[in-house]
Amino acid sequence: MPQQYLHHISRCLLASTTTIPSSASFKASFIPTRLKNVASCNSSFLLVFVKRWSSSTTSSKTPIRQGTVTPSEAYSEKVGNKEITEDAHQIKIIKALDNLYKEIGHYSPPPKQTAMTKMFKGFFGGTSAQKVDTSKMPKGLYIHGAVGGGKTFCMDMFHEIAPVRRKLRVHFHSFMSDVHTRIHKVKQQTVHDSSLGTKPRVYDPIPPVADEIAEDAWLMCFDEFQVTDIADAMILKRLFTELFNNGVVVVATSNRPPDDLYKNGLQRSNFIPFIEILKDRCNVVSLDSGIDYRQRRLPGSKSSIYFIKTESDADAEMNKIFKFLSSKENDTVRPKTLTILGRNVTFEKTCGQIVDCTFEELCDRPLGAADYLTMAQFFHTVFIRNVPQLNLKMKSQARRFITMIDTFYDNRVSAMIIYKRYKLVS
Secondary structure, three states: OOHHHHHHHHOOOOOOOOOOOOOOOOOOOOOOOOOOOOEEEOOOEEEEEOOOOOOOOOOOOOOOOOOOOOHHHHHHHHHHOOOOOOOHHHHHHHHHHHHHHHHHHOOOOOOOOOHHHHHHHHHOOHHHOOOOOHHHOOOEEEEEOOOOOOHHHHHHHHHHHOOOOOEEEEEHHHHHHHHHHHHHHHHHHOOOOHHHOOOOOOOOOHHHHHHHHHHHOOEEEEEOOOOOOHHHHHHHHHHHHHHHHOOOEEEEEEOOOHHHOOOOOOOHHHOHHHHHHHHHHEEEEEOOOOOOHHHHOOOOOHHHHOOOOOOOOHHHHHHHHHHHHHOOOOOOOEEEEEEEOOEEEEEEEEEOOEEEEEHHHHHHOOOOHHHHHHHHHHOOEEEEEEEOOOOHHHHHHHHHHHHHHHHHHHOOOEEEEEEEOOOOOO
16 A cells, blocks of 8 residues: 555544453554554555644643743743653744734734624625735644644644634634635525515625634644645635625645645646645745654554454454443444435444445545534444555545545544555655
8 A cells, every 4th residue: 555545544543441352352462551552464454543642742731821932932831840851843834833922912913804804805706806915914824744743743743832712723624624614605595685676695604714713712723734625626716805895814734745736636727826825924944853752652562553363354343342332332323314415325334433445435426524424423433445446546435535534533532443455655
């Protein structure tokens, strides 16, 4: 399997507090108190259990004092308390956050607009009138680099200590799902007078939605900024133009530099202008130390992440775990249908908050971030069977798989995966 997919698999969270029954015969060099980080396979299958490990920190013991310490001071304090190891690449990011911290301390966004102003803006082309001089606004920060280097840790620390009341920290997929929900709501509330005998006015829902978002928060911290959905790609330029015009400051983390966002996506030429807007409103910095701190914090050596057991049947082991976890649920094994944005999505094997799926169910169907977010709200454990070797012929499925793993990771959903046989590629 290509290495980039293994990176995303390694982000998958096992946060369930239920332990595996002692009757399950796993041969492993360690047995954590939570669901095990174990892989078991025969010649055809590999069973993988992976647990989320934060970038370069343990759970923070240092109390965060909002507005009283700079990012550099908070970082040094954590190093002094031996919560983290000092990293020169992270320090470069912290210094950039220091500069932003100082700038937002003297910055005030524009005042809220009246309802009448919003109405006229929606009907008479709100995108043409710039509300603030963006050249005088603080520039945000776009942090990109390989997984496990501490991007999210640095951003989260900045968000916690930033001297701002109206601020938001959110996974980008969750944010875009909320945006589409807001757009749908605005469209439903728009009433056209058909009695006039004329065609309805062309109404752009993006400006009022951006106004609502900016009223809630003007400092926005996005984790895992990536674009894989054409519906997101086509509205990002208008949405973020409006957000910046409302005085919003953005801090984002991503595995990709801005120029690689939505790479090879459909109608990407329409997406390119957004990249220029993003680079104009955010300073771009790289955090790529070549170190994955999550793997350093795994119990045991790096090679202990995967365990091969040729004499066992991975499907049988998966069935044992499903049966044990199902016994803890107040439900029977049955199909379940979720209604997501007006669509019915059915899963054939569920029990309470557990769902047992195949790769085809989750990634061959036209599902997106909103669907995986809804799954994360209904299920705390997801079984994924028969993941094939992902290649260029399966780009759509691979993108859905990455989106799914990132969504489960951010929402602390346990995931258990069986892979079909493949050769590991170094």
